[in-house]
């Protein structure tokens with residue numbers, strides 16, 4: 001039998017990992033909740049970073065490296081970040097050759113724009129739908145491999161767990177067909193999770209509703225540590241909304257957008273005043289805290305609500321259409337006002353998880369054969385991610401993970417085909433039992449209501465500003481929700497395309513991860529990047545320059561900490577004013 | 578302000594059972610859209626008669642009208658449910674699944690054929706590999722703009738739903754993939770496989786099956802210039818067939 005790789009996830013990271021594996025001659029099966037074209041990567045708007053240095057600004061790979069490390073407040077291990085920024089130009093060129101419709105300079109070269117936390121133009125973009133265009137390009141390449149028979153797709157399948165043999169090695173997965181509801185096990189010599197972010201843990205966020213983090217939660221419960229969970233990025237500029245907090249890309253500020261509110265009856269450009277060196281383009285954690293301060297602490301939000309203006313009205317409408325058309329359309333469609341004429345109303349929203357599944361620098365988790373790549377890993381962004389760096393890290397991690405898996409497979413003494421069927425049957429039975437128990441849930445609680453309350457708890461107490469008392473309260477509340485979970489009524493016992501039953505399964509994984517995030521935040525008594533505690537306002541390198549590793553136990557997460565590799569750039573104060 | 582949002586939903590338990598209609602009354606809140614109303618129903622799955630019922634099944638993901646998942650027929654028009662704002666819709670609001678694709682359950686349909694068609698027309702640039710060979714070909718910004726317009730197609734199926742020449746039995750490849758052929762044939766590297774793509778769309782189910790009804794362009798939520806693209810492609814296939822004839 002051919003030695004095979006399973007990729008879970010059809011976003012940028014998963015598709016890139018699959019292509020690289022197929023290029024190395026190894027067969028791949030990709031599992032995804034949705035057709036690849038509908039993966040969350042397509043929501044990315046602003047762009048992707050690479051120090052192409054085509055703007056005469058002396059940009060360099062070293063500068064990209066330093067901006068990323070400083071932006072992440074020194075929490076990222078530095079050698080992997082070095083690899084990321086070095087590969088970036090080559091990756092952009094590969095996307096360019098695939099036909100991505102990047103905006104062009106008058107000479108037909110890839111144009112670059114400015115993003116937050118940097119001073120050079122470094123962000124390649126395709127209008128304001130860059131993620132969509134990159135994802136579609138990979139989707140097209142994967143389709144070519146599918147037509148050639150090298151890649152197979154399992155669309156509408158949900159990963160449930162890794163199959164781990166008696167030696168502790170990952171030999172495949174279990175997954176559920178979301179139409180027939182059948183659960184099967186699949187053999188593979190290497191498995192990579194590229195399952196994206198976890199925005200749904202916060203209820204409403206900028207993420208797609210399929211971003212539950214359930215896959216990460218599942219392997220966390222199987223013994224893989226969850227790293228740096230407490231670092232959650234709040235994007236400063238999202239439209240407030242009842243069902244979703246729709247993002248207005250940082251590109252809007254990169255192209256000249258200004259943030260303001262009224263003070264003493266006059267427009268007040270507080271970011272420009274507080275941070276003259278970077279102005280509206282300070283990193284996201286800083287901008288979010290500033291907006292939070294202006295609205296919540298100073299009470300200066302527009303119309304007395306938690307919102308300030310993001311203003312593009314001084315820009316030429318045609319310029320805006322060509323460079324930001326995609327997000328203007330979203331604002332017009334959902335808010336009914338034209339950002340070219342009226343300033344947009346925005347407020348910070350949960351957006352990106354710097355933390356994630358713990359892996360080594362080859363992207364392998366402590367379970368041999370099980371890898372993680374993309375937003376679901378924890379590798380590149382430390383305590384705060386710079387804008388336009390995560391399309392890059394998603395693509396890059398897939399890019400190196402593919403060949404790493406191929407190398408690992410070549411060194412295996414025994415293939416998954418030689419592993420006893422009992423191992424697969426047992427894991428499958430464990431999952432079937434879990435789901436049968438869910439089908440029998442006939443209590444009084446509604447799972448979607450529990451989820452809503454989880455989101456409210458997280459956003460209120462584990463948000464932009466954190467207090468230890470509130471974090472403790474949040475953990476108690478989550479445990480309360482876990483109790484109520486046991487009294488769920490699933491309302492739908494159908495055995496065909498049942499949406500509720502998989503959601504109930506995801507919900508438990510979300511609750512487990514929510515505890516790891518909350519308690520990680522409670523433990524970390526310092527302020528670093530996105531994690532801010534007024535009671536401990538300074539970064540504390542002596543005690544906290546370390547990676548958090550949460551291990552699942554019956555009685556809640558157990559924490560270990562690990563040194564950060566700062567061998568390339570000694571930690572220094574992080575300043576943007 | 579109305580107290581309730583009144584919905585009539587065409588439901589179906591599975592592909593083999595007959596469809597039926599069920600009505601719902603959901604408490605009104607301002608700024609809701611069809612997706613957020615469906616989300617309310619699953620928090621309290623009770624129909625307009627006050628009877629407990631199964632929550633409605635439907636597809637959705639991004640909620641910003643870029644993923645295409647939540648496409649359905651709302652008050653008779655094909656569109657995305659997330660951007661269908663309740664305050665702008667006359668009531669009762671009727672929701673139906675797309676009619677040209679097999680129903681999976683309720684409002685969820687199987688649109689796999691859309692992706693199969695993209696495969697059929699080889700909608701990709703045939704690169705040798707993802708390794709670093711330096712930048713791709715230069716592209717004039719003017720050219721890029723129209724190609725970008727076409728490459729925003731989210732494969733939602735609206736143009737198929739609106740097209741009188743596409744149905745479950747016809748072999749017509751549909752409007753969206755034809756526009757993709759035009760885009761890939763004009764990309765400097767994609768153009769190297771131009772003849773092959775043209776051959777693929779000149780046979781049965783190809784471009785000549787387009788009846789020029791022009792419904793697709795009206796239905797496209799991204800306002801992709803589908804009819805212009807198809808007309809242009811049509812001229813190119815004619816030139817190509819004449820060349821082919823001379824070569825034979």
Ligand SMILES: Cc1cc2nc3c(=O)[nH]c(=O)nc-3n(C[C@H](O)[C@H](O)[C@H](O)COP(=O)(O)OP(=O)(O)OC[C@H]3O[C@@H](n4cnc5c(N)ncnc54)[C@H](O)[C@@H]3O)c2cc1C
Pocket residue numbers: 008009010011012013014031032033034036039040041042043044045046047048049130131157158159160194195196197206207208210211214215247249351352373374375376387388389390391392394
């Ligand atoms: C609104 C928005 C705008 C953004 N803009 C930018 C930007 O301009 N620049 C930038 O660099 N970054 C941006 N980001 C971040 C960036 O988009 C993401 O971090 C990145 O796309 C993640 O890619 P991924 O491949 O890791 O995951 P995703 O694209 O989320 O893909 C996850 C995949 O996993 C699958 N999956 C998940 N769980 C399971 C399961 N249990 N079983 C089977 N399949 C599963 C899904 O179906 C999906 O295919 C933005 C994010 C948001 C929310």
